[in-house]
Amino acid sequence: MTPIASHPLLGVLLHGVGAFFAATCYTPQKQVRRWSWQTYWLTQAAFCWFLLPLVGAMLTIPDLFAVLREAPRSAMVHSFLLGAAYGIGGTAFGISIRFIGFSLTYAIAVGLSSVLGTLIPPLVKGTLGATLSKPGAGWIVWGIAVGTLGIAGAGLAGRFKENDLASQQSQGEFSLMKGLALSLLAGVLSAVYGFALEAGEPIADVASLHGAGIWRGNVVYIFSNTGAFLTTAIYCLWLHVRHKTLGELVELPAGAEEACFSPTRAPSPRPSPPVGERVPEGRVRGRRVVSRSRCAFTGSWGLLLNWAMAVVTGLFWYGQFFFYNLGHVRMGHYKFTSWAIHMIMLVLFSNLVGIALREWRACRRLTHTTIAGALLVLMGAVLLLTYGNHLGDLATK
Secondary structure (H helix, E strand, C coil): CCCCCCCHHHHHHHHHHHHHHHHHCCHHHHHCCCCCHHHHHHHHHHHHHHHHHHHHHHHHCCCHHHHHHHCCHHHHHHHHHHHHHHHHHHHHHHHHHHHHCHHHHHHHHHHHHHHHHHHHHHHHHCCHHHHCCCCCHHHHHHHHHHHHHHHHHHHHHHHHHHHHCHHHCCCCCCCHHHHHHHHHHHHHHHHHHHHHHHHCHHHHHHHHHCCCHHHHHHHCHHHHHHHHHHHHHHHHHHHHHHHCCHHHHCCCCCCCCCCCCCCCCCCCCCCCCCCCCCCCCCCCCCCCCCCHHHCCCCHHHHHHHHHHHHHHHHHHHHHHHHHHHHHHCCCHHHHHHHHHHHHHHHHHHHHHHHHHCCCCCCCCHHHHHHHHHHHHHHHHHHHHHHHHHHHHHHHCC
16 A cells, blocks of 8 residues: 655645535536426435445445445444434525525534534544644644634625625525524534544545555545435435425426526525425526526426536536545645635635626625625635645654
């Protein structure tokens, strides 16, 4: 087994690629019509959390079936169950948006996930104190703190944007207590994904013995991601039964053209209708208004396009896991900071994509100033974490 050489700078760049995939993966969803939320969500989840992890492992892990035979069953079970908890967190995130809006949900859930998912795994293993006693630790701690501040600032800017555009949007259901409870649950359970990967390390170790090298982490996704798919599928199928929408997978329902609401990047503060319901004709869950006369979206071509957009979403979403692993194995002594780097860059790129799509153009100068400041803080956090990892890597060589 050849050791993997540490290279924190390359690791951060690969984390950036993964974060960019995560930040843009829901862009194709804007082209989906006449599918309920649960139809789209179940379809893309089947690819990103079930099919693609299997394909990725088959393509990159030598002697995959031998690895699965030799790997400890306890690691498989623990990674699967923790991944299932992560899936519950993702569902709670989507529901929370209905009650307190995208920006507050994002700031609370992602900020909490970034801190907990980074610090708790080494704390539970009892290695956090020893790890932070090495050179560069101070930069790491400051990077995590500044990153959390930047995520909060991005959430504040997003809230300002929602208020700026409120006169242009209809107001939906709002419940601070429900939204806070769900976003806290989402933050805690999303952080559990780091535990799922840690629990699967013994499986990755066996893969390394078979020559997996830098691809070793791909075998863990077979268990952590399928766990997330299980809980997601149960919720989506329950919605299908409740609203009688499962047939949308094979035939588009008659009705007005409709685009789906993105659960991770909201182009505008307009809340989505209750899950499973449709919007009135000529309206979409987003900024644009689409009328039947302007869209030729019928029959098998429309269904094929929906499936294609769901597959692209799943491919992009899986791309973040794929590049997360490639970056993680190169981070060196402070490998545990991978989750914080990934989450901070996810928020950074999500907002940069929103600016590129001109989602902030109608906002006040205060809103523009706030988001600009938040982005600078997030960039500073990435630099702090990168430099801390660099110092830690130098100390081990």
